[in-house]
Amino acid sequence: MTIQEKAERAKAASLQMATLSTRQKNEALLRIKHTLNEEKNAVFEANEKDLAAAEKNHVPAPLVGRLEFDGAKLTSACEGIDALVKLEDPTGKILSARELDSGLNLYQVSCPIGVIGVIFESRPDALVQISTLCLKSGNTVLLKGGTEALETNRILFELIEKASTEDSDESGLPDGWINLAETRSDVKEMLSLERHVDLLVPRGSNEFVRYIMDNTNIPVLGHADGICHAYVHEDADLDMAARIVVDSKTQYVAVCNALETLLVHKNAVESFLPVVKQKLEEKGVRLRGCEKTRSYIEVQAANDKDWETEYLDLILSVKVVADFEEAVSHINTHGSHHTDVIITGSGSVARDFMMKVDSANVFWNCSTRFSDGFRYGLGAEVGISTSKIHARGPVGLDGLVIYKWQLLGSGQIVADYVDTGRSFTHKPINHA
Amino acid sequence: MTIQEKAERAKAASLQMATLSTRQKNEALLRIKHTLNEEKNAVFEANEKDLAAAEKNHVPAPLVGRLEFDGAKLTSACEGIDALVKLEDPTGKILSARELDSGLNLYQVSCPIGVIGVIFESRPDALVQISTLCLKSGNTVLLKGGTEALETNRILFELIEKASTEDSDESGLPDGWINLAETRSDVKEMLSLERHVDLLVPRGSNEFVRYIMDNTNIPVLGHADGICHAYVHEDADLDMAARIVVDSKTQYVAVCNALETLLVHKNAVESFLPVVKQKLEEKGVRLRGCEKTRSYIEVQAANDKDWETEYLDLILSVKVVADFEEAVSHINTHGSHHTDVIITGSGSVARDFMMKVDSANVFWNCSTRFSDGFRYGLGAEVGISTSKIHARGPVGLDGLVIYKWQLLGSGQIVADYVDTGRSFTHKPINHA
Numbered sequence: 001m002t003i004q005e006k007a008e009r010a011k012a013a014s015l016q017m018a019t020l021s022t023r024q025k026n027e028a029l030l031r032i033k034h035t036l037n038e039e040k041n042a043v044f045e046a047n048e049k050d051l052a053a054a055e056k057n058h059v060p061a062p063l064v065g066r067l068e069f070d071g072a073k074l075t076s077a078c079e080g081i082d083a084l085v086k087l088e089d090p091t092g093k094i095l096s097a098r099e100l101d102s103g104l105n106l107y108q109v110s111c112p113i114g115v116i117g118v119i120f121e122s123r124p125d126a127l128v129q130i131s132t133l134c135l136k137s138g139n140t141v142l143l144k145g146g147t148e149a150l151e152t153n154r155i156l157f158e159l160i161e162k163a164s165t166e167d168s169d170e171s172g173l174p175d176g177w178i179n180l181a182e183t184r185s186d187v188k189e190m191l192s193l194e195r196h197v198d199l200l201v202p203r204g205s206n207e208f209v210r211y212i213m214d215n216t217n218i219p220v221l222g223h224a225d226g227i228c229h230a231y232v233h234e235d236a237d238l239d240m241a242a243r244i245v246v247d248s249k250t251q252y253v254a255v256c257n258a259l260e261t262l263l264v265h266k267n268a269v270e271s272f273l274p275v276v277k278q279k280l281e282e283k284g285v286r287l288r289g290c291e292k293t294r295s296y297i298e299v300q301a302a303n304d305k306d307w308e309t310e311y312l313d314l315i316l317s318v319k320v321v322a323d324f325e326e327a328v329s330h331i332n333t334h335g336s337h338h339t340d341v342i343i344t345g346s347g348s349v350a351r352d353f354m355m356k357v358d359s360a361n362v363f364w365n366c367s368t369r370f371s372d373g374f375r376y377g378l379g380a381e382v383g384i385s386t387s388k389i390h391a392r393g394p395v396g397l398d399g400l401v402i403y404k405w406q407l408l409g410s411g412q413i414v415a416d417y418v419d420t421g422r423s424f425t426h427k428p429i430n431h432a
Numbered sequence: 433m434t435i436q437e438k439a440e441r442a443k444a445a446s447l448q449m450a451t452l453s454t455r456q457k458n459e460a461l462l463r464i465k466h467t468l469n470e471e472k473n474a475v476f477e478a479n480e481k482d483l484a485a486a487e488k489n490h491v492p493a494p495l496v497g498r499l500e501f502d503g504a505k506l507t508s509a510c511e512g513i514d515a516l517v518k519l520e521d522p523t524g525k526i527l528s529a530r531e532l533d534s535g536l537n538l539y540q541v542s543c544p545i546g547v548i549g550v551i552f553e554s555r556p557d558a559l560v561q562i563s564t565l566c567l568k569s570g571n572t573v574l575l576k577g578g579t580e581a582l583e584t585n586r587i588l589f590e591l592i593e594k595a596s597t598e599d600s601d602e603s604g605l606p607d608g609w610i611n612l613a614e615t616r617s618d619v620k621e622m623l624s625l626e627r628h629v630d631l632l633v634p635r636g637s638n639e640f641v642r643y644i645m646d647n648t649n650i651p652v653l654g655h656a657d658g659i660c661h662a663y664v665h666e667d668a669d670l671d672m673a674a675r676i677v678v679d680s681k682t683q684y685v686a687v688c689n690a691l692e693t694l695l696v697h698k699n700a701v702e703s704f705l706p707v708v709k710q711k712l713e714e715k716g717v718r719l720r721g722c723e724k725t726r727s728y729i730e731v732q733a734a735n736d737k738d739w740e741t742e743y744l745d746l747i748l749s750v751k752v753v754a755d756f757e758e759a760v761s762h763i764n765t766h767g768s769h770h771t772d773v774i775i776t777g778s779g780s781v782a783r784d785f786m787m788k789v790d791s792a793n794v795f796w797n798c799s800t801r802f803s804d805g806f807r808y809g810l811g812a813e814v815g816i817s818t819s820k821i822h823a824r825g826p827v828g829l830d831g832l833v834i835y836k837w838q839l840l841g842s843g844q845i846v847a848d849y850v851d852t853g854r855s856f857t858h859k860p861i862n863h864a
Contacts (some may be wrong), residue, residue: 354836370846409671
C-alpha cells in the first residue's frame with residue numbers, strides 16, 4: 001500500500017472513529033495494554049535485532065539509548081495507557097450553547113481533528129504513546145518511525161492494530177485507524193498529503209522538526225528550538241535566583257525547557273554573578289559571558305551566536321542588561337518563545353514581564369523545567385508547541401480535538417429573519 | 433519600506449499592542465469612527481478615482497459594486513465599530529487555573545496572536561472591518577488590498593493610522609500596529625514571511641483563497657469552497673424540507689453557505705421531487721439531476737463534476753440516495769466541510785448525521801444560510817473557516833487570540849519534586 005493509500009484509509013476510518021463511545025475507546029486501550037504485556041518477548045526480540053543492527057552500523061551511544069525498548073520502557077508505556085484510560089474523553093464536550101430563536105439551538109461541540117500524521121525519530125516508545133493519545137481523542141493516525149527502529153516499530157504497530165481492531169464482541173476499532181509507513185521517501189510524501197492529513201506531530205531533534213515545519217502546508221504541532229531565559233531583576237532574592245538558575249540549567253540539560261541564557265540586571269550583577277558562577281561550576285556548567293559579565297567574573301567570551309544557541313549541554317550564556325526593557329527585548333528577539341522566567345520581588349514587574357514576553361510559558365520565581373504537560377496536570381502530553389494558533393505550550397489531549405457547530409432547528413429559514421424582520425434571541429443555554 | 437520591513441515593524445508593535453487595556457483599545461476604535469466620519473468626503477473622492485479607473489479599465493459590473501465605498505458602506509463600517517466597542521475584550525481571560533503546589537499557581541490566559549496578515553480583493557470596506565477586529569483583539573495587522581481599490585484603501589489606511597496612533601493624552605496605539613502593502617509582488621513576499629506573520633486571513637474569491645492556502649507555510653483562517661448539502665431523509669416533513677431547500681438555495685445565491693447539492697432518500701423521492709422542483713423553478717432555479725432523479729422529474733442531467741461544483745448561482749444538483757449512509761458518504765466525499773443539513777423527523781438519525789458528517793456546521797431541520805457569525809450571536813465575524821485546527825466555522829474575535837501559560841511561584845525548583853519525591857497537588861483554582 002502506498003502512503004497515499006494509507007492516508008486515504010486513515011481518512012475513511014476517521015469518520016467512524018469520531019462516533020465511538022468513551023467505553024469503546026477505553027476498552028481498546030486496555031486490550032492494547034494487555035497484548036503488549038502478553039507479547040512482550042516478541043517486542044524485546046525485535047528490539048534486539050534493531051540494537052544489533054545499530055551496533056553494526058556504529059550508531060552513537062545516546063541514540064542507541066533512545067532506541068532501546070526494555071521492560072522499563074514497557075512498564076512506562078503501560079502506565080501511560082492506564083493514565084489515558086482514566087482521563088476524561090476530550091470529545092463530545094459542549095463548549096458553548098446558545099438559543100438563536102425559540103426552537104433553534106446552537107451547540108459548539110468538541111470532536112476529533114481527523115487524521116494525525118506522526119513522524120518520529122529513533123524512540124519506539126513514542127509509537128505507543130502517540131498512537132494511544134490519538135485513539136483516546138478519536139483520531140486516526142499515520143505513523144512514520146525512524147529506520148533504526150524498524151523491527152521494534154513494526155511489531156509494536158502490529159500488536160496495537162491487532163489488539164484494537166479484532167474483538168470478539170464486535171466493539172473493535174475501525175480497520176485503518178492506525179497505519180505505519182516505513183521508508184524514508186514516505187516522509188516527503190506524507191508532508192504533501194494536506195488533503196488527507198489534518199495535523200502533523202513531529203518528535204525528534206530540532207533540525208528534524210525544523211525540516212518538517214519548513215516543508216509542509218499541513219499544520220504542525222511542535223517546537224524546534226527551546227532557547228529559554230532566566231532574567232534576574234534588580235530586586236530579586238538572590239539565593240532564590242541562584243537556586244532557580246541552577247535547577248533550570250542542570251536538572252536535566254538535554255531537554256527543551258532547560259535554561260540556555262541568563263540575563264542579570266546591572267544592579268544585581270556584583271553580588272549575584274560570583275555566587276551563581278560558583279554554584280553552576282560545582283555542577284560542571286561552563287559559562288560564556290558578555291563583556292560586562294566578564295568584568296565581574298572570569299568566564300569565556302560569548303559571541304552573537306551564543307544568544308541564539310540551544311546548547312542542550314552544560315553551557316550557559318550570561319548577559320548583563322541595563323534594565324527590565326532590555327531583558328524583555330533580548331528575550332523576544334533572541335528566544336524561541338518557549339519558556340522564560342523572571343526572578344523578582346515585585347508582583348507588578350512580574351505581571352509586566354508575563355504580558356510583554358511573547359512566549360508560550362512565562363514564569364515568575366520558579367524553574368523553567370516546570371513547563372511540561374504532566375507537571376501542569378494535563379494528565380498526558382501530546383507535545384510542546386511554540387505555535388501561535390490552536391495550542392501553545394505543553395499540549396494535552398485537548399490539542400488533538402477541534403469542534404463543530406451543531407444547529408438544531410424546527411423548520412427555520414433565513415428569509416423569515418431578513419424579510420419579515422424577525423429577530424434572534426441569542427440567549428445562553430445552560431449546559432453544565 | 434519593503435513588506436519585510438513593514439512586517440518587522442508590525443512584529444515589534446505587536447509586543448506593545450498586547451499590553452493595552454480594553455479602555456485604550458475602545459478609545460482608539462471610537463477615534464477611528466470619528467475620523468472616518470469627519471473625513472468622509474476625502475474617502476468618497478478617493479473612491480471616485482478608483483471607480484473612474486475601473487470604468488476606464490472595463491472592470492465587470494459586480495466587481496465595481498464591491499469596489500464602491502459610499503455613505504451606506506461608511507454607515508455600516510461605523511456600526512461595525514460600535515458593535516466591536518461593546519464586545520467583551522477577548523484577551524486577558526483566564527481559561528484555566530490550577531494550583532500545582534502550595535504557592536505555585538498556573539494560569540492559562542488568553543492573549544493576542546501577534547501579527548495578522550490580511551489579503552483582500554476589491555472591497556475596501558474589508559480594510560476597515562478587519563483592521564478594527566485586529567485592534568480589538570490586540571493584534572497588529574499587515575494589509576494588502578486589491579489594486580482596483582488602491583486610492584480608497586490608501587485613504588482609509590491613513591485615516592485609521594492617524595486616528596489611532598496620534599493622541600494628545602498619550603493613549604494612542606503603538607506606531608506600526610497597522611501597515612499597508614500596495615504592490616502585487618507584495619502578496620507573494622507576504623506569503624513567505626512566516627517568521628513575522630502569525631496568521632493569514634484572506635478575503636476574496638475561491639480561487640484567490642485557494643491560491644493563498646496552497647502557497648504559504650503560514651496558517652490560514654478561511655475557506656475556499658462552500659459546497660453545502662441538504663439531505664432529505666425518508667421520514668422528513670416534506671413541506672418543511674421544501675421550505676428549507678428553497679431558502680438554502682435562493683435566499684442569497686452568491687455566498688458560501690448557499691445550498692449546492694440536494695440529496696433525497698429514495699423513499700421520499702416520489703412525493704418530494706415534483707413539489708420541490710416547482711417551488712425552486714418559481715424562484716428561477718435550474719436543476720441538474722442524477723439518472724434516478726430524472727426518472728421522476730424532467731431536469732438536465734448532472735455529471736460527476738456537478739457534485740463538486742460551487743455554483744454560486746441559481747443552479748442546484750439533485751441526487752437520489754439509497755439510504756442515510758450513502759448520503760453521509762456523498763457529503764464527506766464531495767463536500768467542502770462547510771455547512772450541511774439533514775431534514776428528518778428523527779432526533780437519533782439527526783444526531784447520527786451531525787456526528788458522522790465531517791463539516792464545520794452540521795444542521796438539523798433549518799436552512800444552511802444560518803451559518804454566519806452574526807446569526808450565531810458571536811457579535812462579529814472574522815471569517816468562516818473550514819480548517820480542522822484552531823477555529824472552525826464562523827469565527828468571532830476568539831479566533832484572533834491564543835493563550836499563554838503563566839506560572840507564579842515562590843522559589844520552587846524541579847529537583848525538589850524529582851529527588852525528594854515531593855508531589856504536585858494539581859488542585860483547581862476558582863477563577864470565576
